[in-house]
Amino acid sequence: MTGPVLETQSLTKSFGGLVAVDHVDFTLPGGGLHAIIGPNGAGKTTFFNLISGFLPVTAGRVVFHGRDITGKRPHEISRLGIARTLQIKSVFNGLTVIDNVWIAAKGQSRFLHPFRPASSYTDVAREAEALLDDIGLAGHRDEIAGNLSYGDIALLEIAIALATKPKLLLLDEPVSGMSPNETQRTVEIIKNVSKRLDVILIEHDMEVVFGVADVITVMTQGTILCQGSPDAVAKDTRVQEAYLGTPEDEEAAGA
Amino acid sequence: MGRLRNLEPMQILGLLGALFFLTAPYALPLVVPGFWVNITAEIMIWALFAASVNLLFGYTGLLSFGQALYFGMGAYGVALSIEFFHFSFWPAALTGIAVATLSAFVTGIFAARLTWHYFAIITVVFSLIFFFFAVGWKDVTGGDDGMPFTMPPVLKVGGLELSLLDLTFQYYFILAVVGACFGMMHLLLKSPLGYAFIAVRENTARAGLVGYNAYMVRLLSFVFSGFFAGVSGVLFALFSRYASAHFLFWTVSGEGVVWAVVGGAGTLFGPVLGTAFLIVIREELSAYWEHYLLVVGVIVILFVTYAPQGIMGLLRKAIARYARPAAGDGRGARP
């Protein structure tokens, strides 16, 4: 593999007058877990939405493994190997857990056979089962996804994303709203996954981010403020001002 | 007998239903007047039509109020190719199906881009356009009066001639075609494409994120639905020996929706139950009271409001209440 996994060149998105992502040049060299942090409204999720084709790009380019994917639709991008989870958890609520994963695994096929029984695709079924085992949802195999606990839905969403066999996984706040136990489990899963494929993680939980990330990018107001190892980012005074300092200001203001 | 005891209550009901349809031409006249055989044949045709609405609505989440368009296309495909081009039976039937499927494809290119509100409206508009067209082009379509045609034989080998004019043969012909279509639909819904329909219905954004092209999936669903509606239109034209602009009218579309919803959208055989239920009501009531439509309307509103899962949903609930506890106890006895 030569060249970066993902590269954005002067990527811009504006909503009317508001510029949510402002000429972002971002490079993911690959091989490791990359986290994006930043205060609310920094444009992190919009950045993901541009990469995954959820939103049309205003200006700039997205290049994935040397291939320009700007303007491609979500399903095309998914087939090229980028999977993502959403900030507001999104699964097939009315279907069983196993069907959720099965459908995701089959979604990559160009041809959907209209008459061959789905149950005859034993390879797909095996993959789906194995994935549920890995992620720890095997016990909920036949439950309706919508009835799962919030933490389990978030895990199922990761399983769905992994079922598409991505090269790059975008996780948008995977542990938000999880109990400490669930968070720990999810962090383990993310660590394991990041050994096999490239992961970009948006997260507000600093403990998680500084625990797992190899590289951290800090975004504010639609631009990249700085980028570096967790230690370097933690020491950066600009980050402390722009981001880590904010909660203290708020506390001071509230008091 | 041992195996029968292991059947789920639903499967038993299904077998009874199959038995009924298989024996109707001989069994029905023993208990009710003979014309009920023909009504049963009609129920099968309309059930297939309702199932085509259900494929879109129940499985893909798209409510079409213009399904009559493809029904009418099928009917006119048959009628015109027999009357004007003197096709024999099979080519005519295939023409009808092909015309319906093709028109579903062409209109689907536009309609499948839209979702619920807009999809419902655009399907109504499409069917109205073709309805007015059929009414206006009276020389060819016969307009409101319809155009009758002479029935060619289904099969002619030497001295043997099979024709739909033989009512028993006609019944079994319809049963075979409708049965084959339901078999096909069963396969379709259990296939990866069927799963894709459901995935798009459940969560379009997520389906896109795991690689499904929601537009293509909707379009395929639309075309298959048009195909099944076309087959039912062909059968109905052959059954009633004429085609009319009224086959394209919105009331036909509306009836399809109502039958599917009352029977239970999202289930394979729900539309059969809904169609049978409402057609029997129509036949029974219309003899005494010309305004049976009011009763049908009230029934539909009651179903939609209080039992949105339809007859099938009620059946499942009843089975869960009365049949399952026994089964559950049996299972509970084992560790």
Added chain:
Amino acid sequence: MTAAGVAPAGPTPGAFFAAGAAGWGFGGLAAALALLPLVVPDYQQVFVAEILVWGLFAMSFAIVFGFGGMLSFSQAVFFGMGCYGFNLGTLYFGFNTWGAVVSAVLAAALLALPVGYIATRVRHHHFLIVTVIISVLVTTVLESGHWRWIAGPYVTVSLTFVPEVPLGFTRFSFIDEWVAYYFTVVMVAAAFFLAWRIVHSPFGRAMLAIKDNEMRAQMIGLNVNKLRWMLFVLAAGIAGHAGALYALLARYTNLEFFHWIYSGKAIVMAMIGGVGSLVGPFVGTAFYMLSTEYLSRYFQQFIIVFGFILLLVVRYAPDGIWGMVLRGARGLGRHGQASKP
């Protein structure tokens, strides 16, 4: 949600004309409508009045759909009820024109109470199905000879006298086109401003919240079904008002006005104009009626043309013609108003 969401509207009385562009726009429009009879011939005045009436009808659909998220195919029933109520008022009770208009609105709203109660209990596709069924039921009842006593002579009627509008010590007769014109303009404007106030009131805001996220709206304490019901009845009243104005203008009413095809017409006109605002439906109606007036001379099957126009609008400009205009205006205005983000 373009116009409604963006157009500034004050919750206090009198804020209208302080509302900048919207105020100027309405002022200009009012002046144009007031001066119109000076420049166009009589028969065209009536045509403009007709556009306003059908536009009001289309607006009643935009209220339930654009603000309530309910795709109603029963608007025509309430338009028809307006005609029926009007005829009942004039012919049976002997009311004057004002009384007859009031009875029209009441008739439509009264029918909308039970209909809306049932329909607003269900959602999405099921709402659509219920409203279609209800309009079929109503037409069936009115069509049948069996219940002739319901329809009586009050559904399909041609007025044999010229309506008069008593005002103070004088009466204005509809024999003059300008009376018909101004009366319609004033009545439509009154209904429009009432609707405008309502959709920009806290109630209207609540409806937008419900349309956007019903569960969330419920959690902040809104009684969703009741609010949907209220909006439904309100829109029905406006449709009934339009029915009465039509009955006055055309001096005839017909059973076919109850038919859902007329609902479909309202839907098409409103969607072409834009359902996200109250102005859009009028724009769409004007577009529809002007083009059918001039196109149908050359092309009998103009419905086909409209099918395609609707297709294009829905696909490329879901906020309709008016939404496009507003977007264009905002694009131009941004240069001038740099201070307002």
